[in-house]
Amino acid sequence: MTDEKRQQGLEGPPPEERRTPAGRRNKQGIRIDPEVEATHKPRRTVISALVEHEPGVLAEVSGLFSRRQFNIESLTVGPTKDDDRARITVVVEEPDPGIDQIKKQLRKLLPVISVRELEPDAMRRELALVKVDAHDPAAVSAVAEMYDAKTVDSSPETATFEITGARQKINAAVETFSQFGIREISRTGLTALARGTDETAAAPSTDATASAADEANQQQTQQYTQTTTDD
Amino acid sequence: MSERAAKITPTDDDEQPDDQITDSATPDAAAETETEADSESTPKPVTNGAESVIRALENAGVEYAFGVQGGAIMPVYDALYDSDITHITMAHEQGASHAADAYGIVAGKPGICLATSGPGATNLVTGLADADMDSDPMVALTGQVPTEFVGNDAFQETDTTGVTTPVTKNNSFATDPDRVGTDVSEAFALASEGRPGPTLVDLPKDITKSETDVEPDAPKTPDTYTVQEEADPEIVEAAAERIENSERPALLLGGGVIKAEASEVCREFAIEHEIPVITTMPGLGSFPEDHELSMEMAGMHGTGYANMAVTHCDTLIGIGTRFDDRLTGGIETFAPDAELIHIDIDPAEISKNIHADYPLVGDAATVVEQLQEAVDASPQATKWRAQCQQWKSDYSMAYDTPEDEPVQPQFVVEALDEATSDNAIVTTGVGQHQMWACQYWTYTEPRTWVSSHGLGTMGYGLPAAIGARVAADDDQEVVCIDGDGSFLMTLQGLSVAVREDLDITVAVLNNEYIGMVRQWQDAFFDGRHSASDYGWMPEFDKLAEAFGAQGFRIDEYDDVADTIQDAIAYDGPSVIDVHIDPQANVYPMVPSGGDNGQFALTEDQL
Numbered sequence: 001m002t003d004e005k006r007q008q009g010l011e012g013p014p015p016e017e018r019r020t021p022a023g024r025r026n027k028q029g030i031r032i033d034p035e036v037e038a039t040h041k042p043r044r045t046v047i048s049a050l051v052e053h054e055p056g057v058l059a060e061v062s063g064l065f066s067r068r069q070f071n072i073e074s075l076t077v078g079p080t081k082d083d084d085r086a087r088i089t090v091v092v093e094e095p096d097p098g099i100d101q102i103k104k105q106l107r108k109l110l111p112v113i114s115v116r117e118l119e120p121d122a123m124r125r126e127l128a129l130v131k132v133d134a135h136d137p138a139a140v141s142a143v144a145e146m147y148d149a150k151t152v153d154s155s156p157e158t159a160t161f162e163i164t165g166a167r168q169k170i171n172a173a174v175e176t177f178s179q180f181g182i183r184e185i186s187r188t189g190l191t192a193l194a195r196g197t198d199e200t201a202a203a204p205s206t207d208a209t210a211s212a213a214d215e216a217n218q219q220q221t222q223q224y225t226q227t228t229t230d231d
Numbered sequence: 232m233s234e235r236a237a238k239i240t241p242t243d244d245d246e247q248p249d250d251q252i253t254d255s256a257t258p259d260a261a262a263e264t265e266t267e268a269d270s271e272s273t274p275k276p277v278t279n280g281a282e283s284v285i286r287a288l289e290n291a292g293v294e295y296a297f298g299v300q301g302g303a304i305m306p307v308y309d310a311l312y313d314s315d316i317t318h319i320t321m322a323h324e325q326g327a328s329h330a331a332d333a334y335g336i337v338a339g340k341p342g343i344c345l346a347t348s349g350p351g352a353t354n355l356v357t358g359l360a361d362a363d364m365d366s367d368p369m370v371a372l373t374g375q376v377p378t379e380f381v382g383n384d385a386f387q388e389t390d391t392t393g394v395t396t397p398v399t400k401n402n403s404f405a406t407d408p409d410r411v412g413t414d415v416s417e418a419f420a421l422a423s424e425g426r427p428g429p430t431l432v433d434l435p436k437d438i439t440k441s442e443t444d445v446e447p448d449a450p451k452t453p454d455t456y457t458v459q460e461e462a463d464p465e466i467v468e469a470a471a472e473r474i475e476n477s478e479r480p481a482l483l484l485g486g487g488v489i490k491a492e493a494s495e496v497c498r499e500f501a502i503e504h505e506i507p508v509i510t511t512m513p514g515l516g517s518f519p520e521d522h523e524l525s526m527e528m529a530g531m532h533g534t535g536y537a538n539m540a541v542t543h544c545d546t547l548i549g550i551g552t553r554f555d556d557r558l559t560g561g562i563e564t565f566a567p568d569a570e571l572i573h574i575d576i577d578p579a580e581i582s583k584n585i586h587a588d589y590p591l592v593g594d595a596a597t598v599v600e601q602l603q604e605a606v607d608a609s610p611q612a613t614k615w616r617a618q619c620q621q622w623k624s625d626y627s628m629a630y631d632t633p634e635d636e637p638v639q640p641q642f643v644v645e646a647l648d649e650a651t652s653d654n655a656i657v658t659t660g661v662g663q664h665q666m667w668a669c670q671y672w673t674y675t676e677p678r679t680w681v682s683s684h685g686l687g688t689m690g691y692g693l694p695a696a697i698g699a700r701v702a703a704d705d706d707q708e709v710v711c712i713d714g715d716g717s718f719l720m721t722l723q724g725l726s727v728a729v730r731e732d733l734d735i736t737v738a739v740l741n742n743e744y745i746g747m748v749r750q751w752q753d754a755f756f757d758g759r760h761s762a763s764d765y766g767w768m769p770e771f772d773k774l775a776e777a778f779g780a781q782g783f784r785i786d787e788y789d790d791v792a793d794t795i796q797d798a799i800a801y802d803g804p805s806v807i808d809v810h811i812d813p814q815a816n817v818y819p820m821v822p823s824g825g826d827n828g829q830f831a832l833t834e835d836q837l
Binding site: 008009010011012013014015018019020021022023024025026027028029030031056059060063067097100101104105107108110113 | 392393396397401404421453455456535539542543554562563564565567568569570577578579581582583584585586625626627628629630814815816818819826828829830831832833834835836
């Protein structure tokens with residue numbers, strides 16, 4: 001077969017003779033003023049999911065995040081008051097439409113009972129174990145006291161502290177401890193609950209999917225547009 | 232079909248136990264006996280897990296299953312031996328999954344496929360992914376090594392639920408013989424309710440072999456799975472008002488319209504309010520393409536007029552579509568002036584790719600009826616409709632048929648369309664031939680277009696034709712429009728078509744290229760035909776004869792009409808090796824990520 005081609009194609013006015021609309025959409029498919037380049041900035045938020053406590057559920061949830069390329073910062077999971085249920089707390093950093101997608105896609109997983117994005121005032125805590133050189137015990141314990149850190153182990157050369165609190169507090173503690181020389185750190189990632197009588201992500205009285213649908217049905221005005229403070 | 236397709240026993244030539252030969256040799260008599268037996272006696276109680284699995288399928292009204300035998304699935308096949316379900320043994324598990332998928336599309340209820348553990352299960356994966364992308368209802372049952380070996384890398388073990396989690400709507404691992412039948416019932420219900428999709432149940436051999444007398448529950452989704460049928464009435468009102476005040480409205484019908492059986496209400500809505508109708512590729516057949524309001528298919532290889540309409544509308548009513556990138560092109564330029572009314576049963580599709588100004592979550596048929604109720608006055612869009620008609624003539628889908636050139640593929644597709652009735656079913660592989668089949672066949676009925684849309688699976692056409700044939704009415708013709716590269720990937724399915732004596736016609740548009748790749752290489756890779764030149768293709772007509780099918784060949788225009796006539800008339804599987812112009816390309820074309828309104832009509836415009 002020779003590569004010499006017959007000019008093929010269809011008749012009709014070429015692209016340059018066609019009128020094009022003035023409008024434009026941004027990367028998230030939202031119509032925008034073409035003069036202003038508008039995109040949603042990512043924000044950090046906490047999503048809490050109540051799930052069936054069954055084998056494979058964590059793999060299903062984490063697999064969803066990885067295959068959909070959602071940017072996950074931390075993920076913690078643990079039992080609840082109900083033996084058959086576990087709570088997964090996920091910290092994500094995404095633009096609003098991405099956060100919306102995360103919530104909706106999570107709800108589609110069958111073992112996921114309910115999903116909620118926590119309000120910025122929710123209680124968030126992380127636990128860290130920090131093992132530092134303790135050649136100067138007095139100074140080390142002074143720092144520990146500053147951050148309410150509990151000593152969980154000590155040896156002639158090292159001291160290990162347990163610090164609980166918001167991410168910033170732990171970051172600050174780690175930074176301050178670093179003057180003594182940090183040997184190892186282990187952090188749990190964030191866990192969170194809504195304040196007061198507000199339920200975090202409970203088995204809904206109606207049903208999970210319908211509430212997902214309700215939310216999708218709403219005009220998508222974002223409730224929590226400010227960047228959360230972690231405190 | 233029941234007369235042609237034998238139960239487990241393929242033909243009376245095969246060596247099988249005597250009672251089976253009797254069954255298949257006198258299908259009518261066998262069928263009668265079965266019917267009588269059904270009415271007079273209740274079914275035997277189940278005695279093990281495998282029988283419970285089969286009972287669950289029977290309870291769900293399953294008539295056919297596609298699969299391949301193997302070690303870990305043997306107990307299930309043993310239970311199938313006594314069942315009224317007709318099993319069609321495929322030549323490869325991939326074929327089983329595509330056949331089940333196509334069965335689901337045509338029949339509107341889940342198709343069933345079976346495979347053994349390990350390689351059997353992994354061979355299903357392509358078909359599962361395909362069904363998942365296209366939201367086709369399907370249930371896969373896979374054998375698994377006995378529970379005590381799971382996790383030990385036993386012979387023919389794979390982590391099937393792990394492998395298939397990303398490509399199924401839901402899957403489960405059976406752990407209890409008393410529950411295994413209910414697991415299957417639940418999988419069946421999940422496959423078809425709400426947004427359909429493929430489900431899988433992994434069946435360890437010890438679970439299916441173990442004794443149980445527990446009858447499976449009827450198909451029912453778990454309590455946590457609920458589907459919203461009706462959309463929020465306030466948004467319906469707002470959307471209706473938007474439609475009434477619209478100057479350039481357009482309907483965009485996706486595959487979900489067909490799945491929700493909403494074609495009829497969408498037609499009524501469009502015709503009453505005189506709104507031009509665009510379809511997506513999976514939406515072909517949801518609206519009659521011979522109707523004046525039809526703009527046909529939009530997207531990468533959609534018609535010029537559909538792409539003009541979708542680009543210039545001011546209100547777009549998208550129904551059962553997920554706004555795939557092959558439809559939208561670049562997001563920035565997709566319907567940039569349009570307010571979007573989006574109807575979908577899956578909340579996660581709302582604003583996933585294109586922001587919905589009027590999100591309507593619910594069943595397509597129900598929501599369109601709600602909308603119909605709420606729209607009081609048709610939009611004043613006379614000028615817009617005239618413009619749409621103008622585009623139809625500006626960008627008509629014409630082609631030349633110069634006598635000194637090889638046969639043009641478009642001509643063959645149109646000839647096939649002419650030679651068959653309106654309700655004929657078209658299946659395709661993936662590639663240029665698929666696009667010509669979209670563009671030049673006039674679809675008028677839902678469930679007559681069976682193709683691999685989202686995943687773009689080459690090799691889909693022939694096994695899909697087998698599944699479609701089994702699901703189709705006897706008077707419906709089934710035509711597989713395939714490409715040479717596509718056909719070569721799964722043509723072992725011909726053995727199945729011959730054994731089951733399935734009346735299908737395969738037209739292989741043979742250009743000895745992976746044609747779509749060749750087209751892109753010409754346009755974007757300086758014509759460097761890296762690995763796309765398939766100059767070593769077999770003669771498909773002779774190959775068909777070797778399988779026991781009828782072979783035909785077309786080389787020139789004079790052969791086209793008569794040969795197609797003969798192939799369609801042949802009662803059994805036939806293959807036409809159509810030697811088309813190897814340089815023929817698909818136009819219009821929107822380069823990926825491009826502006827739909829700037830579609831190219833020739834290579835120079837790319």
